Amino acid sequence: MTFLITLVLSLLGIGLAAAVLRATLADGRTPSWNRVVVVAAVALVAATGLPNAGATLGTVQDRIDRWGPVPPEETRGQALGGGGGVDPAFIDFAKPHLLRGDTFFVSRNAGAETQMWLNYRFAPNLAEDRLEDADWLVYWREPDPFKTHRVSLDDVVTHLKWGPDVGLIRIRREG
């Protein structure tokens, strides 16, 4: 209901402005109603739009101040509200080991945000749905990934331990 009232009052406001224009600015020849409504509407847009543009200028300056000093190589690790709790240093540690074409599986212990962030930061390496299809297991908050994911030690090519319960295991795949 509020939006209907707002709508009606705003339209009335433009009509009122048009009436004022028509009554006060008529110089010998009364301008047509559609012309004064147009002028009133345009005046409204301009008068409210330019203060709005002031806020726009503010946000432009804020962005330049915020991001200008950040070196390019650090920007990808500074997503606002992102990162899924992943330490940027973990990406720097893990990514060089993922070779072109390698795929990875992120353990389901990682929440959606973490999984999305790892998918993004490890791109263009592709995430797999099932561990059996992936070259790498990225285990997350799992103290014993070998047991949890039933990975035989004979199949381990590389084990990169980042923390007590976070790391990557490259698994040997036939063929």
Added chain:
Amino acid sequence: MRAELGIVVLALGLWLAGAAILLGAGVMQLSRRSVLVWSGASYLVGVAAVGLVLTLATIAGVRGSTPLTALAIGLVALAGAACARLVRVPALPPRELPRDRGFRIFAAVVFGLFLVGGTGVALVMPIAYHDAWAIWDTKSLLLYDHGTIPAEFTRGAYAFSHPDYPILWPVLEAAHYRVMGGPEPKLVTLPHWLLYVGFAGTVAAVGARLTRPALWVPIALGTLLTYSIFDQLFWHYADVPTAALLGGGALFGGLWVAGHGTRWLVPCAVLLAAAANGKNEGLTAAGAVVAALFVAALLAGPGLRRRAVLSAVGLAVFVGAAVLPWRLWLSANDVEGDIKASRALDPGALSDASGRVEPTATRLWDTITNPRQWGYIVFAALVLIGVALARRATRRLGAYYGVTGGLVFFFLLLAYWVAETDLNWHLNTSADRVVHLVGFAAIAATLHLAAALYEERADEEVADP
């Protein structure tokens, strides 16, 4: 340096492709003044046309590369140049309008300031906001490296990245990454900024064509510098660029409705087809504009109706043909989205979810009419639509923009209505973004209707070929 140079070269290529289309359609002439006036529109149309070609190629499995991008630009430019040579559309008739020099100088100064400020942000702003990395840039990086859509991307591991979303923007971004020599973190938002500058140039060019600077300059300044647009433009989401394509398409469609000639349907069709490939909401919004064009065609005088309907059918076929491949690809790969279109046609489902309508309508309305975000653009558009409908000479134009705005809003409402998501979460995370489609349609309506009503000439102009 390679990255900056790559972006400039690609931007020139996109501009050239768009300029050729406008030349072929007869919108632009080969004169210094005409090329300058339509340069913003050239870039907007070029991005849309080349983006469409590359998107269709990607869906067809053609591996993306810089030579492919160059080929797409070359093909589009050649097609435009061939049309210009073969069809020979007469030049636009000259318009005698007051020069209002002071307004033009004021506009140049203010736009110049924002051009400098916006470019300043675009040169430092990385991909920092959630959906920009989680959805759009993840896709861009995969397309950049793999050249095509990897099969893995359709599976569960990427469910949160919405594999069903149209891919025009990631395809274009991947093309930018290639000419830049790789993803350059601090330049990624520059193409979206250039696109918005292109939209602003389109508004200025059409405004200058339609009416005096004393009228179009305040409208352009009061709408284009809106806070919500500038805030979200640099988030690097798909909402603002898709809405810019839609707004441009709606404006060019309006010129056809107002009797300025079928030449305007060419950029209209290209922009709507690209908007429909930019976002799912872009698809429904483009459908809204196409429906409004049909309504306007049916309202044409008896002698013109048949031709007008045929023109609208031609445009609808073009847009439909551009949309179909992605829909077929989704179906072939069993990719489903959050929102199932079939639920919109199920009266039972609509009735069951009817409780979602009122809160959605209220939130969308409150967002698009929030003066701190959008000023009073929507109110101005609504009052102008009302006045245009009341006058016989502008009734078709008023109906066109009324149906466009109404349907764009309704389709957004419908999407929330039939979605099986938590409504509060859904609205909180997207309402302020999707309303850009309404906002840009309102910008087009305000500019065009104000000009038509002020000049008191809309449908009086004789249609040219």
